[in-house]
Amino acid sequence: MRGLVLETHNRMYRVGVDGHILLCQPKGDIRRNSNLDYRLPVIGDQVELVKRKQKGRGIQGLIIKIHGRKNQFARVTNSRLGRTQIMASNLDRVFIVSALTRPGIQWGMIDRYLVYCELHQIQPILIMNKIDLDPQWELDELVIYYRNLGYQLYGVSAKFQKGLDDFQKISRKGISLLTGASGVGKSSLINAVCPQVSLAVQEVSEKSGLGKHTTSNSILIPTVEGGYIADSPGIREFIPPPEHLDDIRFGFREFLSHQSNCQFSNCLHINEPKCGVRAAVGKDIHQTRYLSYLALVNEIREIENARPAGL
16 A cells, blocks of 8 residues: 655654554665665655554554655765765755744855755745844845845744745645754744644754754644645754765856856856856855855865765
């Protein structure tokens, strides 16, 4: 039978099958899949499973196959070894959540999410939470810049239930991943639009200003109209899995119209002569975005150089 992976925790899986939820484990054959990405299920996966009589730990089914994914969202978990973690699959969109204050907008981190979405053809949507703390937030230079790039960008206050209509409408259908740094209010946002659940909410650490992790497992939360919101543990740093360095430039959409002005077709826009992209920095291309590009290129280059041979 076929089912949808709704929750993962310590290699235990809750799978939705015809309106029922079964507690499952993967069968050993999956762990030997030649494709490393398909050795463990993730939320959003369509899986094949067989029922089994409940024994120890209440296992009701065995997952025997992970069906092909239309996409997956992953991050680097060990930069030295280049290890990655797939957070969710079969996504229709990714909500990139930020907070205007504490911890504040981290544009460099937003850019990393955007690059991943651009390169993997997943729709990104920017959510600015805690707008009650800054009534003039829409006048911010970078907010205007990202909107002019064509990104959907919405302001909300989960605490005071403001600006949630667009978020509710967009997340009604399909699978939406909610991601962002710890402490930006993802759990509060879900609680606001999915009243049937109650996720733990924890304030930003007074000592460090960083969010404390309140979600320890990955879960698909059903919306009222049949969609799902994927919640995952808050992270303090997002490093997209290494792409070919030549590909990263295509994740910055405003670079595209200027790359034809480069002298070399394989220009990385770093120190090459007659670079059309560098010539546009400070004009059509915001300095902050270009610095994000350089930081990502350098970090992925370091990961590739540090990776042991054979990995």
